[in-house]
């Protein structure tokens with residue numbers, strides 16, 4: 001019952017238009033290697049990372065031709081022959097995240113940062129991803145989806161959710177602390193507002209426009225700064241936080257400018273979590289004040305398998321809910337334009353079943 005061909009969105013080169021085809025081959029069960037599984041996708045979120053991959057604007061290029069996408073949810077329909085001790089079986093609903101595969105044996109893997117595996121494979125970047133009806137992934141890395149969570153609500157937890165959940169977890173914050181979230185109205189950011197609130201933190205949201213402001217406020221942000229309108233970003237944040245500045249910032253904007261004043265609006269001992277990945281940008285921090293204020297600057301890269309389960313569990317218990325619009329796969333090009341222009345509020349999730 002597994003078809004020979006499928007719909008898929010293919011990037012042939014970084015400047016050619018995206019091609020949505022209906023005759024892309026489906027890897028058949030007999031062709032799967034041990035450890036691989038075939039997943040029939042229900043849906044896939046669209047992350048700003050997919051736009052970076054499509055444009056080829058990062059220091060490391062994606063494979064070409066490329067099927068992007070790394071927030072997929074679907075059903076396991078085949079497992080490679082001779083797969084030993086598979087943690088998933090036929091019919092299981094699973095998620096495909098950015099980290100498709102890690103060796104589980106190199107030093108980063110052994111230390112729990114499998115995202116930085118020496119042999120890592122990345123969905124929609126170094127291996128084909130989820131902008132297709134079927135995807136090949138790896139039994140040890142697909143993520144079980146809690147039964148109470150619908151697929152379209154789970155999708156963006158697999159990248160956006162996991163990423164901000166882990167970043168907040170390692171932000172050295174405690175209940176009652178202030179956290180600044182530049183990019184708060186976007187895909188990662190609007191989930192960050194909710195994970196932060198669920199962890200008892202007080203949120204200053206930074207983004208632009210009435211729609212994003214309303215979303216952030218509704219989700220529990222106590223203060224809002226419009227980065228396009230403010231005359232004094234640092235002053236506004238200090239005013240919102242009782243004059244002292246914030247305990248942490250998780251930057252999820254895809255622009256270097258969003259990092260510019262973070263050291264100035266953090267209070268002594270504060271932590272800057274570096275998450276947003278603007279093309280070819282450098283982090284510039286005043287060395288004097290970084291030292292004098294004892295600031296921590298921490299890079300945070302998606303999350304490991306455990307982070308993924310924790311982030312999904314919190315969503316399944318209703319503490320965090322992805323705000324998204326559903327679209328067909330054929331709309332992917334317009335979604336990329338929307339992301340480019342900063343027009344997407346929350347996320348877009350592509351429906352793969354129609």
Ligand code: 8ID
Nearest residue numbers: 048049182183186187188253254258275276277301302342
């Ligand atoms: O593991 C990681 N570190 C990781 C995981 C997933 C995604 C990193 N990312 C990266 C993506 O590659 C991308 O560079 O995080 C960035 C954001 O991804 P996203 O949330 O999927 O993008 P979005 O939905 O476009 O949201 C970005 C928001 O930033 C705002 C925009 O208005 C938008 O709402 N923004 C911008 I552009 N400039 C801003 C500024 N100066 C800003 N917000 C505050 N201040």
Ligand code: ZN
Nearest residue numbers: 047049159160
């Ligand atoms: Zn992503």
